[in-house]
Amino acid sequence: MTIEPLDLLRSNLSRVRIPEPTNRIYKHECCISFDSPRSEGGLFIDMCTFLAFGKDFVGWNYEKTGNPVYxxxxxxxxxxxxxxxxxxxxLLAIGV
Structure with a gap:
């Protein structure tokens, strides 16, 4: 029996935080490497801490925090x- 992705998400919704106006969301660059949304694997935002990770560091963050939703x-x-x-x-017009 396989678990559907939507069921897996529902079971972990208690770990997902809703960002408030005072929260900073780091979505432009990985907090460990120089990966960005334009990198090969893109960025993964931890939905509890709002920190961004490249594809090589998502597993490391999951092992450290246990947050499964990105x-x-x-x-x-x-x-x-x-x-x-x-x-x-x-045409080039200067001062017109």
Whole structure:
């Protein structure tokens, strides 16, 4: 018998904190390494401490704190289509 992800989340909801306006949420860079949401694995935010970890450090944080719920943030760069015309300035006006 396998546990469904939603059932696993429901069983750990007591560990999830709701951020308040005074809480700082570190979601731009891993607190241990230089991983960011644009890194290969993205960032994982611990939903109890609101600290961010790269994919290599999530297991370490789980072993240390026992917090099993993370928010995964991953950004990918969207390439602009090449058939779109580039918008170059045609006039230069200074002080007009």
């Amino acid at each position: 928010l995964h943030i991953k950004q990918t760069k969207k390439l602009a289509p090449e058939d779109r015309p580039s918008k170059k300035p045609t």
